[in-house]
Amino acid sequence: MKYLFNEIATIQKKITQAKRVAALFDFDGTLAKIVKRYEDASLLPESRRELSKLSLHLPVVVISGRSLSYVKRKIGIGSVGYFGNHGLEWELNGQKGNATISESKRRAVREAKRLLLTVLRQYPMGVIEDKTITVTLHYRRVPRHQQKKIIEAAAEVLSPLLKKGLIVITRGKKVFEVRPAYAWDKGVAAKLFLRKVGPSVLPLYIGDDKTDEDAFRALHKGITIRVRKSVRSAAQYYVKNQSEVLLVLKYCNENFF
Numbered sequence: 441m442k443y444l445f446n447e448i449a450t451i452q453k454k455i456t457q458a459k460r461v462a463a464l465f466d467f468d469g470t471l472a473k474i475v476k477r478y479e480d481a482s483l484l485p486e487s488r489r490e491l492s493k494l495s496l497h498l499p500v501v502v503i504s505g506r507s508l509s510y511v512k513r514k515i516g517i518g519s520v521g522y523f524g525n526h527g528l529e530w531e532l533n534g535q536k537g538n539a540t541i542s543e544s545k546r547r548a549v550r551e552a553k554r555l556l557l558t559v560l561r562q563y564p565m566g567v568i569e570d571k572t573i574t575v576t577l578h579y580r581r582v583p584r585h586q587q588k589k590i591i592e593a594a595a596e597v598l599s600p601l602l603k604k605g606l607i608v609i610t611r612g613k614k615v616f617e618v619r620p621a622y623a624w625d626k627g628v629a630a631k632l633f634l635r636k637v638g639p640s641v642l643p644l645y646i647g648d649d650k651t652d653e654d655a656f657r658a659l660h661k662g663i664t665i666r667v668r669k670s671v672r673s674a675a676q677y678y679v680k681n682q683s684e685v686l687l688v689l690k691y692c693n694e695n696f697f
Contacts, residue, residue, distance in 0.1 A: 444665055444677040444688065451663060451677075455696050458642035463494060463692070464630055464655070465685075466647035467504035467511050470667055473682055474613060478569055478578050483515055490689035495519040497697035499637045503527055503626050505617065505651060507571040508536075525573045526619070526651055527629025532636055541573065545620035548606035549575055552618040555597040563590040573620065580614035591616055612649045626651055627658030644692075646685060647675075 444451070455461055465471050471491070472481045483491070494500055501521035504511040508524030508531060515522070521532040529538040553568060553575040560566045563586060569576040579590050594616050601607045610617045626647070634641050643659045645652075648667035656664040656674035666675035667682055679685060 441666070441669055441671070441673060441675060441678050443669075444679050444684075447677060448691075452696065454642060454663060455644075459640040460498070460638065461642045461644060461697075462499040462501070462634060462637050464633065464643055464645040464659075465491075465500070465502050466626075466649065466652050467502055467506060467514070469613065469648035469682060470646050470652075470685055471502065472514070476580055478567065478576075478580075481514065484686070487686050487689065488515070488517065490686065490693055491515070491520065492517045493693050494689060494697065497693075499633075499641075501532070501633050503629050503633075503655065505574075505576070505612070505615075505649075507573075510571075521633065523626075523629045523633070525571055526624070526626055527632070528573050528619075528622070528624055530629070530632075532633065538573075539622060539624050541620045541622055545606050545622065546573070548601050548604075549573065549618055549620055552598055552601055552607055555601075556594055556618070559590065559593045559597060562593065566590055575618045577616040577618075578614065579616065587614075610651060612651060625654035627654035627656075630655045630658055646679075646688065648682070 468474060468481055471487060472483050475481050502511055502515060503523040505526050506524055508522055508529045511524055512522045523530045553570055556568055556577050563582055565582045567578040577594055579587055582590055605621050608619050608621050634643055643662035645655050645659050646665045647655060653674050664675040666673045666678045669678040
């Protein structure tokens with residue numbers, strides 16, 4: 441994994457040689473800072489301005505673990521496409537769509553929410569985010585000495601649903617997420633977006649979390665960038681922190697497009 445700003449010449453060559461470029465971004469930890477209260481995440485005005493400017497020159501999409509309505513409301517740029525719930529629902533060029541999930545698996549996610557709420561009786565600083573298709577337990581505000589315990593308790597109550605193959609559990613930055621057992625992730629969403637854009641597209645993807653690794657692997661022939669270096673990441677490049685994502689946006693607008 442190489443530091444992005446040390447490899448600008450290589451990246452510029454790839455971009456100038458490409459017939460077309462598309463930019464794909466994660467939201468939390470990439471376009472927006474990680475915050476203690478998940479509902480407080482927001483896009484800085486300068487970042488919104490640069491993202492909006494970029495979307496005038498090339499196809500831009502945000503692929504988030506948040507619900508589609510949430511991420512669309514938080515970004516609020518009409519020329520940008522959106523995927524919510526790690527790609528399970530989307531709005532592209534004004535057209536909405538979603539993955540086809542069985543009613544039994546939807547019921548399982550609702551049951552998972554009920555079970556997770558019982559866990560919060562013992563750990564009241566945890567917060568449940570209901571995203572309809574998925575549900576997330578946020579435990580960033582849970583005292584540090586209790587964080588392992590709340591995850592163990594959550595895993596225990598959800599074990600029957602997991603064994604039945606109705607749900608899958610993913611972990612992120614202080615989040616414990618329940619999704620329907622369905623072969624879909626950010627990598628699948630990214631490829632769906634690129635198919636809609638058209639052939640011969642060079643993707644540029646920036647993300648920061650475990651769920652973005654699916655996209656890094658799926659887009660290995662493109663330009664993949666991780667926020668913060670990790671030897672375990674499939675991304676080709678990294679930026680040092682979330683603040684440098686704004687520098688990437690500015691650099692692209694000033695030099696490439």
